Amino acid sequence: MSGSSSGGGPVGDKDDGLYYEARYDYEATRTGDLSFSVGDNLMVTGPRAGSWWLATNVRTGQTGYIPSNYVNSRAFSNAAPTPGSTRRVRAIKDHTSPPPNCLSFKQHQRIELIGKEEGGWVKGRLLGSTGDDAEGLVPLDCVAEESSLQGHEWYMGRISREEAETLLNATENRRDGTYLVRDSTQSTSGYTISVYSGGEVLHYMIHAAGNEGVYLNKSLPFPTLPALLAHYSIHPGLSFTLTTPAKKESPADVRGEDPWEIDRECVVLGEMLGQGQFGEVYRAKWNVDIEVAVKALKNDCMRRKEIVQEGATMRRLRHPRLVKLYGIVNKPTDQPLLLVTELIPRGALHKHLRHLNENGHPHSLGVLVKMSAQVASGMAYLEGEKVIHRDLAARNILVANNLDVKIADFGLARFIKGEFYLRQSTKEFPVKWTAPESLVHCIYSTKSDVWSFGILLYEIFTHGGLPYPGVGSKVASELIRAGEVNKCPPGCPSQVFALMMQCWHLDPSQRPAFATLHQLIGHWAKEWQAGRLYWAEK
Structure with a gap:
C-alpha cells in the first residue's frame, strides 16, 4: 500500500490489537491483500491506508x-453475550437430531x-449453509464458545506428557507434524504443544501472558492459540511445521461394554512365539485384522491371579515405551x-542382540545408546507413577521393527505408597539382576x-551377554x-561403564x-x- 490517503482514516493511524468480525467472504486478488471468510476474527495489526487496513x-x-x-x-469482543443476542459457537461433537425443528x-x-436458551436448547443456524435444514434447535451440551478451546480438535485438555506421547x-498419528495442545503441567496459565517429528515426540511450552497474547518465542506473540498454530502450520519457525491435529482414539482401543474384557471368540491364535513355566506366547489376530501378542496361561489358579494382577498394573500405565495392554480374556x-x-x-532384546552379534552384524553404539535412552524414558515414567x-532385564525388553524398544512383563511390578516394597513371597527371583538390599533384606524400590x-x-x-559371566546364581x-560388580566389558565406552558403576x-x-x-x-x-x-x- 502507498502512503496516500483516500478517505477513511489518515495514513499511519494505528489500531493495534483491535478485533473486527468479517461480514462477508473476501478472496484476495492482489499481492499483499488478505483473504477471509464470513465470521472470521480479524485483528488490526498496523496502519490504516484509507479504507484498507493491515490485519491478521x-x-x-x-x-x-x-x-x-x-x-x-x-x-469484536470475547465477552459473554447478553441473553437473546447472537453468538457464534463450534460443535464439540456430532449431533443427529431426529425430533422436528432440531439441527443436526x-x-x-x-x-x-x-x-x-430454554431448557438446555437454543435456536441456531449453521454458518455457510442454506436451506430448511440449516436452522433449528441446538443442545448446548454439544457446543462451545468459539473462543473456548474445547471446540478445537487439537485441544486435549489436561492430559499428561506421557499420555500425549502415547x-x-x-x-x-505417527506422521511428522501431527500435533496436539494440552494444558501445561508446569504453569497454571500456559499450554504445551506436543508434536510428532523425526520419530519422536517434542514438547514446547506455550506462554500465555495476558494482554501480551500467547507465544513460543516472546519476540513473536499471537493474539490467540488458533492464530499461533495457524502461523506454525505455514511458517516452520521451530524444528517442525504443524500439519494435522492428532486423532484422539486408536482403532485398537475400541472395546465393548467392559473396557478390558475381550470376547474369546474375537481372538484367533496363530504362531507360537515362545513358552515358559506359565504357558505360551502367541502371535494372534484380534477383531479379525488387528495383530496382537497373546500370553496364554496354563490352568493354574495361583498363576491366574498373578496374570490378572499383571493386567491390572498394565491397564493403569500408558507410555510409548511400555508395551500396551489391549485387554484380558478371562x-x-x-x-x-x-x-x-x-x-x-x-x-526379546537379549535374543535380538545376540543373533545380530553372532552373525557378524552387531548394532552400532548409536543404536545401543538410543535403546538405552528409550528404556530410561519408560522407567522414568514408572518412577513418577510410584511403580x-x-x-x-533385556529378556523383558521387546524390539520393534524400527528398533524402538518397549518394557514388558509386569508380573512382578508393584505400586508403592512409601519409599520401598518389602517382598514377602519366597518364590525364585532373578539373582544376577537383583540389588544387594533386595537380596539381603527383600527390600525393593525405584x-x-x-x-x-x-x-x-x-x-x-x-x-546380549550374561552378567557375572561364568558363574551360577x-x-x-x-x-x-x-x-x-561386573567388570567393564570389552568395547564398552568408558562413559557408559562409569554410568553402570553409578547404578x-x-x-x-x-x-x-x-x-x-x-x-x-x-x-x-x-x-x-x-x-x-x-x-x-575402554
Missing part, C-alpha cells in the same frame, strides 16, 4: 490488507445461536486366561530398579552380597534417579545422531 486473520494466522467495508463497524451437525462445524505414537474361567497386548515383532518393575538398569546396560553393550549372589552404588540413595538417567542418555543419543559424539572404547 486469527483463523489462518496470515497477515495482509483488508477492505474495511467488509467487516463489522464495531470491534458434525463436530467442529460453526453455528450461530440466534435465540434465547497418543502421538499411535499408528494413525471368561469362561475354566479355559486358559489370555493377556492380549500389542505385538512387538522382533521379540517398581522388579524384573528389569533405586533397586536402577541397579537392574545398570545390569541391563551391561547386557546391551555386550550385545548361587556364586553371583555371594559376589553381590560382598559388593562385587551399582552400594548405597541406594547414591544411585541416580531414572529422570536423571533419561536426561543424560537421551542427550547422548541426540548428540550421536547429530554426529557430535565420539567415544573411545
Whole structure:
C-alpha cells in the first residue's frame, strides 16, 4: 500500500490489537491483500491506508490488507453475550437430531445461536449453509464458545506428557507434524504443544501472558492459540511445521461394554512365539485384522491371579515405551486366561542382540545408546507413577521393527505408597539382576530398579551377554552380597561403564534417579545422531 490517503482514516493511524468480525467472504486478488471468510476474527495489526487496513486473520494466522467495508463497524469482543443476542459457537461433537425443528451437525462445524436458551436448547443456524435444514434447535451440551478451546480438535485438555506421547505414537498419528495442545503441567496459565517429528515426540511450552497474547518465542506473540498454530502450520519457525491435529482414539482401543474384557471368540491364535513355566506366547489376530501378542496361561489358579494382577498394573500405565495392554480374556474361567497386548515383532532384546552379534552384524553404539535412552524414558515414567518393575532385564525388553524398544512383563511390578516394597513371597527371583538390599533384606524400590538398569546396560553393550559371566546364581549372589560388580566389558565406552558403576552404588540413595538417567542418555543419543559424539572404547 502507498502512503496516500483516500478517505477513511489518515495514513499511519494505528489500531493495534483491535478485533473486527468479517461480514462477508473476501478472496484476495492482489499481492499483499488478505483473504477471509464470513465470521472470521480479524485483528488490526498496523496502519490504516484509507479504507484498507493491515490485519491478521486469527483463523489462518496470515497477515495482509483488508477492505474495511467488509467487516463489522464495531470491534469484536470475547465477552459473554447478553441473553437473546447472537453468538457464534463450534460443535464439540456430532449431533443427529431426529425430533422436528432440531439441527443436526458434525463436530467442529460453526453455528450461530440466534435465540434465547430454554431448557438446555437454543435456536441456531449453521454458518455457510442454506436451506430448511440449516436452522433449528441446538443442545448446548454439544457446543462451545468459539473462543473456548474445547471446540478445537487439537485441544486435549489436561492430559499428561506421557499420555500425549502415547497418543502421538499411535499408528494413525505417527506422521511428522501431527500435533496436539494440552494444558501445561508446569504453569497454571500456559499450554504445551506436543508434536510428532523425526520419530519422536517434542514438547514446547506455550506462554500465555495476558494482554501480551500467547507465544513460543516472546519476540513473536499471537493474539490467540488458533492464530499461533495457524502461523506454525505455514511458517516452520521451530524444528517442525504443524500439519494435522492428532486423532484422539486408536482403532485398537475400541472395546465393548467392559473396557478390558475381550470376547474369546474375537481372538484367533496363530504362531507360537515362545513358552515358559506359565504357558505360551502367541502371535494372534484380534477383531479379525488387528495383530496382537497373546500370553496364554496354563490352568493354574495361583498363576491366574498373578496374570490378572499383571493386567491390572498394565491397564493403569500408558507410555510409548511400555508395551500396551489391549485387554484380558478371562471368561469362561475354566479355559486358559489370555493377556492380549500389542505385538512387538522382533521379540526379546537379549535374543535380538545376540543373533545380530553372532552373525557378524552387531548394532552400532548409536543404536545401543538410543535403546538405552528409550528404556530410561519408560522407567522414568514408572518412577513418577510410584511403580517398581522388579524384573528389569533385556529378556523383558521387546524390539520393534524400527528398533524402538518397549518394557514388558509386569508380573512382578508393584505400586508403592512409601519409599520401598518389602517382598514377602519366597518364590525364585532373578539373582544376577537383583540389588544387594533386595537380596539381603527383600527390600525393593525405584533405586533397586536402577541397579537392574545398570545390569541391563551391561547386557546391551555386550550385545546380549550374561552378567557375572561364568558363574551360577548361587556364586553371583555371594559376589553381590560382598559388593562385587561386573567388570567393564570389552568395547564398552568408558562413559557408559562409569554410568553402570553409578547404578551399582552400594548405597541406594547414591544411585541416580531414572529422570536423571533419561536426561543424560537421551542427550547422548541426540548428540550421536547429530554426529557430535565420539567415544573411545575402554
